[in-house]
Amino acid sequence: MNFVLTINVAIISKPGLGLRFDGGSVFSRGTSVVSEQHHEILGTKRLVGISTDLLTQSPAPLSLSALSEKFFVSRSSIVEDLKKVEAWLATFALTLIRDHSGTYIHGNDLNIRMALKDIITVSVLSQYQTADSRIDRFSRTKLVDQFGKVNVDNCISLIGLIEDELTCAISEPYYTNLFSHLLVTIRRAAGLTAQSDVQTYTRHEGKEWTIAEKAVSWLQDEYRMILPAIEVSYIYQYLISSGRHTLTSGDSLPLPLNSEADRYADGLIRESSEDLGLDLSLDNKLRHDLAQHIKPMLNRLAYGIAIHNPLLDEIKSELGSAFNAVKKAADRINQKYGYADISDDEVAYLTIYLQTALDKFRAAKKIIIVCSSGVGTSQLLSSRINRAFPEWEIIAIVPGSQLSNTLEMKACDLIISTIKLEDIELPVAYVSAIFSKKDIARVSERLFSDENMKEKHHAG
Known part of the structure; x- marks a missing residue:
């Protein structure tokens, strides 16, 4: 599996433990096809449970006996499960450590959060959700079973408060993305002795930053704990990447301006049209709608925020020509202007706009x-x-x-x-x-x- 690393990497050797890959503070997976191990981990209830426990408790160790008793299997079965979990964790630059204290995960807190979000969005929400739904009752039941009713209810309530402050609803897939982030934040922060190891961030002005501050304050009051100040920045990043909130002209955040989104949309239409054999460059509605989607997408690429598209496999199968044309065009544009690699999920959302224009024209x-x-x-x-x-x-x-x-x-x-x-x-x-x-x-x-x-x- 390919990786995108935004800072220096290193191979660290520890006597008695072997080699460990240090992926730095910001990590994101590339756009290669998801491995069979990934499907097996996220499609097996026991493996999901073991992975969730290790991730939420890290760096606190768990014993083989405790895991064996919880999941009603032998210690030898847990050992085999941990081998599969270890391979999956490696895709997030996380290491599974086994020593006299027990078994625990070693790695960057951001990467641990990414792994937890992967569990929520892929193993839970994507199994039941449609593209336009929020947290349906089936997903909610499974989330409650895995993360607790109070935590799930609090995430839903907090997003409701955020929407009231924004005076608009957060649509899918951005609702699910923010929901999973908040749920991970609660599970990682509650009772942890080690807080986030990322301490540097930029404070911003504007409505979204103020709302993010209120959200963190609400969580601290609700759980009677102190969250690192950087949690405000994390929530802020999700709000401006939601597709509804863009930066004001006076904001100093080093992210793409509207003109970059327009340039990206123009390039995507032009290059996709060449592959599709039909000139869509004069479709004003397509250009406008694409630019509106691309503005927050560029924020997501800048912050390494991943979104899940529940229709990805169907889009690849049914709209293969448009998907491939958009993917090639997006890869060329991202390479030309130095943007981070784009995921197939993002490409699938862009494809919907192009295919709609094609269908209208044809x-x-x-x-x-x-x-x-x-x-x-x-x-x-x-x-x-x-x-x-x-x-x-x-x-x-x-x-x-x-x-x-x-x-x-x-x-x-x-x-x-x-x-x-x-x-x-x-x-x-x-x-x-x-x-x-x-x-x-x-x-x-x-x-x-x-x-x-x-x-x-x-x-x-």
Whole structure:
């Protein structure tokens, strides 16, 4: 599995323990395919339980006897389970230590949190949730069983208070992301002797920072504990990465400005269009919607915040062409401008926007062809249009002199003509009889211009 490391790494040797990989303070997994070990750990209740206990108690050790009694299996079974857990933990740059005190996890607190969030989002929420749901009753039951009713209820209540302060609802997948972060924070902070080892952060001005401060204060009052000051920064990062809250012009946070999101959207549309063989660059709605999604996405990439897409496998299967085109385009853009690697989950969300635009453009349309040339040329033009736009229906091929009579009898969405037409209210795309790539672009431009005018009219 590939890793993205944002600071120096090292291999540390300890006598009697072996080698340990030190991944630094900020760690994120790359975009490679999830391993079989990953599926086995997060798909097995006992392995999830063992992993959760080790992660939440770390660095406090757990004994084999205690784990054996809790999960009703032999010590030898626990030993085999720990081998699988150890391999999975390594993907987060975490090490499983076994010594005279027991078994415990050694590693950075941020990486421990990432592993816990992976358990929540993959082993619990993704099994039951749909793309538009929040914490449904099935997921809630499993979360309560794993993390406790009070903790689950408090996370839901706190997000409700945050939404009241924001005066808007946090939609999926951002709700689930914030929920899992808060749940991990509670489980890691409650009763821990070791607090977060990341102490440096930047304080920011603005509504989101104030709300994050209130959230941390609420947690401290509710659990009667003191959280590290950096917890405010963590919650703030999730709020500005939620897709609803962007930075103000006066904010000093070194994150992408709106122009970067616009540039990213333009590049994504342009490069994806080349692979898909259809120019979507004139679709104003697509550009606007993509830029709005990309603004918080760039925040997530900057902070290493991962989101889960419950429809990822379906999108890869059903929208494979669009997904692959978007992934290649995003990888090129990220490499060009120095952004962090983008996950398949993020690519899947971007793909939905592109596919929506493709479906809108390719939707069945009734076409009339106007051509002054002979029958052979008309048939050539018709066949090339059918090949470029197979969903479209050519309802008539007529000379210019018969167009008015044809329009009185037949309704159409677009006229494609090789000759100049006068006094036609319907959209007209002028092409050559050969219908080259330039002609396909002209048809696309005419349709998108018409769609953009309709959207402006409705908006007005």
